[in-house]
Amino acid sequence: MELFASPMACSLASHITALEAGLPVRVRFVKDKKTDEGGDFFAIAANGYVPALRLESGEVLNEGSSVLQYLADRKPEAGLAPAWGTIERYRLIDTLNYLATEVHKKLFQPIFAPDAPAETKTAAKALLGPTLDYIARRLGGGSFLVGDRFTVADAYLVTLLNWFGFVGCDLKRWPTLHADHQNHLQRPAVAQAMGVEMEERKRRAA
Ligand SMILES: N[C@@H](CCC(=O)N[C@@H](CS)C(=O)NCC(=O)O)C(=O)O
Numbered sequence: 001m002e003l004f005a006s007p008m009a010c011s012l013a014s015h016i017t018a019l020e021a022g023l024p025v026r027v028r029f030v031k032d033k034k035t036d037e038g039g040d041f042f043a044i045a046a047n048g049y050v051p052a053l054r055l056e057s058g059e060v061l062n063e064g065s066s067v068l069q070y071l072a073d074r075k076p077e078a079g080l081a082p083a084w085g086t087i088e089r090y091r092l093i094d095t096l097n098y099l100a101t102e103v104h105k106k107l108f109q110p111i112f113a114p115d116a117p118a119e120t121k122t123a124a125k126a127l128l129g130p131t132l133d134y135i136a137r138r139l140g141g142g143s144f145l146v147g148d149r150f151t152v153a154d155a156y157l158v159t160l161l162n163w164f165g166f167v168g169c170d171l172k173r174w175p176t177l178h179a180d181h182q183n184h185l186q187r188p189a190v191a192q193a194m195g196v197e198m199e200e201r202k203r204r205a206a
Contacts, residue, residue, distance in 0.1 A: 001024065001026070002025070002026045003051060003052075004029075004030050004044060005027055007201045007204070008166075010051065010156075012159040012197055014053065014064065014067045015196075015197065016155040016190050016193045017080055017152050018071055020078060020150070021074065023071060027196065045062045047062065053067045064156065065093070068081075068155065069092075069096075071152070081151055082147060088146060091147075095138075095145050099160060100156075103160050107131055108124070111124050111167055128164065128169045135177065136174050139177065139180070145157060150184070150187070158190055162194075
């Protein structure tokens with residue numbers, strides 16, 4: 001399988017998941033809609049977005065939620081997603097949808113978009129604190145978003161909590177959330193994926 005990704009973007013969650021699951025996934029970085037081999041990324045992902053997961057069959061999944069769940073389901077014994085048919089699986093879908101729509105798109109999209117009007121950015125930034133309050137409530141004092149173990153939802157949360165840091169939001173104001181984030185950063189798969197992606201960012205900035 002090939003995972004088309006952008007360093008430290010939302011595709012980091014899929015990168016982490018592939019490593020957590022120990023799956024043979026080749027990570028291919030995309031820049032300016034070109035693949036690492038200079039190919040047209042739109043030919044792989046029609047919307048030009050990462051993550052895109054190209055399966056051995058040639059089929060492509062192109063939404064984070066489906067990519068994460070597909071990877072988790074390829075290695076059920078890794079416990080990265082609850083079994084289908086259980087209420088926990090629906091809680092996972094509920095959480096992934098919340099993170100993708102409310103946090104990723106509604107909050108961060110305008111903050112990161114270079115052409116977003118200043119007042120739109122200001123309005124989005126006003127949501128940073130309340131969003132962290134809500135996520136902390138969702139965690140309910142526990143370390144994981146769904147059940148009692150690390151799932152793909154936590155891989156996504158690690159990615160998004162990094163972004164809160166990038167935009168200058170000090171997670172230490174949410175001590176439990178901050179402590180959990182620090183713990184998750186120590187996970188070998190998280191450290192490895194972030195190491196590779198930070199290296200790619202440095203290489204691009206050089
Ligand atoms: N709905 C998609 C959104 C994916 C997305 O926004 N990806 C961003 C990176 S975090 C991207 O590829 N942006 C490139 C662009 O906007 O051109 C998902 O949840 O996977």
